[in-house]
């Protein structure tokens with residue numbers, strides 16, 4: 001005997017039908033399960049009409065709808081404020097309850113609280129589950145019961161807990177999905193968006209996620225050796241699928257955890273970084289309001305010299321590796337991790353621009369934008385964060401280029417105007433007389449470095 005007659009499952013950043021916590025529990029506990037998705041007007045109205053992430057979500061939902069229609073079911077899709085839409089749909093379908101997966105971003109927490117309150121008025125409950133991480137919130141704490149602020153001990157405690165609680169596959173009983181006539185999704189235009197093509201190689205939905213995941217598994221053992229070289233196919237390129245939940249984190253961690261070798265174990269560490277930053281945002285939600293994790297840096301002054309931020313955004317700094325990275329971001333919506341670190345550090349420590357401006361630029365352009373990871377990455381780079389790069393360590397953008405793109409292969413890919421330079425000149429063209437049409441360096445690294453060290457030292461000694 002099942003506990004509920006009808007339950008809605010509200011999908012958000014978990015756009016799949018397999019290994020899905022809310023769907024797993026709903027299909028176990030209800031006779032009839034109806035998946036719903038709300039294009040959240042409060043989020044969408046802040047985005048430009050050509051935002052590619054909305055296209056990714058839309059295409060992933062279309063793929064989901066096709067699968068559901070093959071099962072004789074359908075997802076209900078609406079555009080509006082979830083605080084009104086979810087209770088209205090629960091009423092319309094006489095649902096006993098609504099199930100969803102946790103979303104621990106501050107806006108989502110507040111929205112879900114309001115939805116739960118509205119549902120309560122009609123005697124319904126919002127049940128929510130952990131799904132997008134292995135361990136969340138207070139599950140991995142120090143021996144003193146405090147959130148970890150250093151990654152290495154967090155990572156060790158996380159792994160110990162995984163040994164005790166291996167990831168489970170949360171199967172979905174599709175026979176419990178409600179039999180419904182298929183609903184047509186609203187067009188992107190109905191939502192106020194243009195049909196903007198996704199970058200080459202990004203395939204949305206379950207199929208795209210599985211293709212990318214299968215491809216990466218062939219390369220997993222080489223991950224540790226290749227991951228730092230942006231010209232090589234080293235990383236997984238799965239971040240967008242993790243962001244929108246077209247892949248299950250349990251499946252990925254399950255594979256990495258049971259695969260011996262440096263490749264899989266190094267990659268598992270990256271997945272743990274993802275959880276480190278998510279638990280951090282849960283414990284310190286003020287991070288989402290622009291506060292530095294290290295409070296003393298909230299008093300830092302940022303020169304923001306005129307023109308610096310724009311030149312960085314437009315890939316015109318004169319430092320080829322940084323400019324190639326920024327072009328990769330603009331053209332593909334992706335940036336290699338090494339380059340995220342180099343370009344972020346360059347903006348903050350060479351160009352002396354407030355890290356929050358860079359954070360916002362990445363948030364606007366990254367297909368995989370995730371508040372916790374992006375904030376964590378920026379605060380790491382700006383040395384204002386938790387377990388961050390020490391403030392006195394400043395990447396040299398030319399040395400980084402020589403080390404991680406030694407032949408200039410990546411630079412040539414994104415800056416064809418430099419492709420004729422040999423591998424000695426391509427990292428610092430001004431040493432070889434410069435290139436017509438490509439800007440000279442915006443700043444002298446040695447001078448900028450000295451100024452930045454002085455500013456950071458000032459904050460450290462006066463606080």
Ligand SMILES: Cc1cc2nc3c(=O)[nH]c(=O)nc-3n(C[C@H](O)[C@H](O)[C@H](O)COP(=O)(O)OP(=O)(O)OC[C@H]3O[C@@H](n4cnc5c(N)ncnc54)[C@H](O)[C@@H]3O)c2cc1C
Pocket residue numbers: 227235236237238239240242243270271273274275277335336337338340341344362366368369370371373374375376377378381
């Ligand atoms: C300034 C800056 C901003 C960043 N912004 C984001 C962001 O908005 N969204 C995002 O997903 N990642 C962000 N990262 C982390 C990292 O760069 C990307 O996750 C990674 O490049 C995505 O590519 P991949 O899937 O091929 O990574 P892989 O190397 O294959 O890693 C696998 C997965 O682990 C997670 N991961 C890897 N590195 C990190 C990390 N340092 N912190 C948190 N999670 C990590 C991601 O989910 C990634 O998909 C940022 C890093 C920096 C330095």
